[in-house]
Amino acid sequence: MSLQPSDVFVPGRFPLEDRNIYADRGRPQDDFIKAIRRGFVPVVFGSYGVGKSSLSRYCTKTEDAHGKLVYIESTYGKSLADIFTRLLEVIGYEVTTEKTTQREWESGGETGFGLAGDILGYLKANLSGKLSRGRKKALASKRQLVVSSPTDSKVLDLCEDAGLFLMIDEAHRAGDTLRRDLSAFLKAFANRNHRQFRIAVIGTETDASRLIIRDPGIDRLLQEVPVHPISHSEARSILFDGMARLRIRVPEDLGMKIIRSGVGSPFILQYLCLEMAETAKQTRADALTQEMHAAALRAYAKAKAQRMIHQYRTAIETTGTKKYRKRILHAMARAEDDYVTMDQLVHGISRDMAEDVPSTALSGPLRELKTAKFGPILTDVEGPSGTARAYNYSAFADPAMKSIIRMIEALARPGEEIPADFQQ
Numbered sequence: 001m002s003l004q005p006s007d008v009f010v011p012g013r014f015p016l017e018d019r020n021i022y023a024d025r026g027r028p029q030d031d032f033i034k035a036i037r038r039g040f041v042p043v044v045f046g047s048y049g050v051g052k053s054s055l056s057r058y059c060t061k062t063e064d065a066h067g068k069l070v071y072i073e074s075t076y077g078k079s080l081a082d083i084f085t086r087l088l089e090v091i092g093y094e095v096t097t098e099k100t101t102q103r104e105w106e107s108g109g110e111t112g113f114g115l116a117g118d119i120l121g122y123l124k125a126n127l128s129g130k131l132s133r134g135r136k137k138a139l140a141s142k143r144q145l146v147v148s149s150p151t152d153s154k155v156l157d158l159c160e161d162a163g164l165f166l167m168i169d170e171a172h173r174a175g176d177t178l179r180r181d182l183s184a185f186l187k188a189f190a191n192r193n194h195r196q197f198r199i200a201v202i203g204t205e206t207d208a209s210r211l212i213i214r215d216p217g218i219d220r221l222l223q224e225v226p227v228h229p230i231s232h233s234e235a236r237s238i239l240f241d242g243m244a245r246l247r248i249r250v251p252e253d254l255g256m257k258i259i260r261s262g263v264g265s266p267f268i269l270q271y272l273c274l275e276m277a278e279t280a281k282q283t284r285a286d287a288l289t290q291e292m293h294a295a296a297l298r299a300y301a302k303a304k305a306q307r308m309i310h311q312y313r314t315a316i317e318t319t320g321t322k323k324y325r326k327r328i329l330h331a332m333a334r335a336e337d338d339y340v341t342m343d344q345l346v347h348g349i350s351r352d353m354a355e356d357v358p359s360t361a362l363s364g365p366l367r368e369l370k371t372a373k374f375g376p377i378l379t380d381v382e383g384p385s386g387t388a389r390a391y392n393y394s395a396f397a398d399p400a401m402k403s404i405i406r407m408i409e410a411l412a413r414p415g416e417e418i419p420a421d422f423q424q
């Protein structure tokens with residue numbers, strides 16, 4: 001069987017199978033692997049959709065294949081007890097009693113782990129009947145567990161014995177309780193010399209210190225792994241190597257254009273590639289054409305970006321020469337950081353207009369963009385946790401908007417508000 005376009009290009013899915021095209025991420029990938037080898041906890045962070053989860057999963061393919069990877073897709077609405085439950089179930093326990101609330105726990109007259117952190121409640125786990133003889137024997141002394149603390153050493157021992165890899169994704173969505181419990185858990189992890197048990201934390205933040213409550217007890221353990229939009233050569237490998245697997249030729253000039261339209265987002269590039277490859281296969285063409293690229297952009301706009309393009313159109317000015325709302329949005333989309341300060345906006349827009357724009361000229365339009373009338377397309381963000389709120393940050397309400405505006409900027413011809421390729 002020859003490869004199909006959807007075997008190679010997998011927008012929205014992790015490119016983990018051999019037939020999927022995966023671009024090596026160089027530095028962050030090496031940093032991740034090195035951290036794991038040294039027993040550190042990689043903290044993978046960066047903007048929305050830059051490939052953090054794919055990279056982390058790619059680096060742990062072996063653990064995954066051996067059933068050692070415990071992947072928590074998101075921390076949203078989860079407690080540490082939920083995470084412990086997943087770990088214990090993989091080891092072979094049936095978790096029978098789940099969380100009690102802290103109140104019940106306290107009124108039970110027991111002193112739990114007030115010092116260590118916060119509410120874990122407690123959970124009770126029994127060895128599961130389904131376990132193999134050998135495993136049962138090995139775990140015999142821990143037939144039943146009662147876990148009541150985020151720093152419980154039994155849990156750590158069991159994870160160590162089983163050689164588990166705990167990967168916590170979307171860590172930025174954790175609630176305050178989980179953040180505190182997780183920090184206590186990591187501190188307990190740091191205080192022991194684990195040889196097998198590994199942990200990685202991933203989150204959509206352009207600032208690692210927002211992901212984990214830092215303290216001297218865990219700082220030495222953490223290894224920051226920043227992930228940036230894909231580079232030109234990474235994009236090149238997705239497009240050219242991917243198409244080569246399908247025996248579709250990419251003319252060099254068109255290739256550069258396609259890469260530019262992917263604006264550093266591996267998801268967008270994969271999406272465009274899949275569209276173009278399918279058209280090529282259907283028409284039995286052996287090379288990509290301009291028309292295929294244009295059609296892929298229209299398909300992307302229609303399927304993925306219509307709502308956001310509409311929101312952008314509503315938010316920008318259509319008349320006047322200053323067009324500050326539009327300039328603000330573009331300056332924000334161009335910024336490397338997801339949180340932008342007024343200073344950065346003043347700087348960016350002044351350069352844009354080749355004149356000094358005072359912050360007083362921008363504060364009105366900026367405020368407008370955070371009101372319902374204009375989306376709100378932007379929102380206020382607090383300063384990083386742990387620091388005084390020294391700045392007022394602004395960010396896109398929907399993190400995917402950044403790529404859409406980058407695409408608009410890359411594709412619009414002079415005089416066009418919305419690129420022709422985005423019009424239906």
Ligand SMILES: Nc1ncnc2c1ncn2[C@@H]1O[C@H](COP(=O)(O)OP(=O)(O)O)[C@@H](O)[C@H]1O
Binds near residue numbers: 238
């Ligand atoms: N290294 C890569 N090579 C090829 N495609 C990738 C790569 N990284 C990400 N992708 C594509 O981009 C999409 C989004 O990546 P993802 O890892 O989910 O981003 P993040 O976790 O940073 O939000 C994936 O579904 C995949 O299709």
Ligand SMILES: [Mg+2]
Binds near residue numbers: 052053054169170
């Ligand atoms: Mg992710």
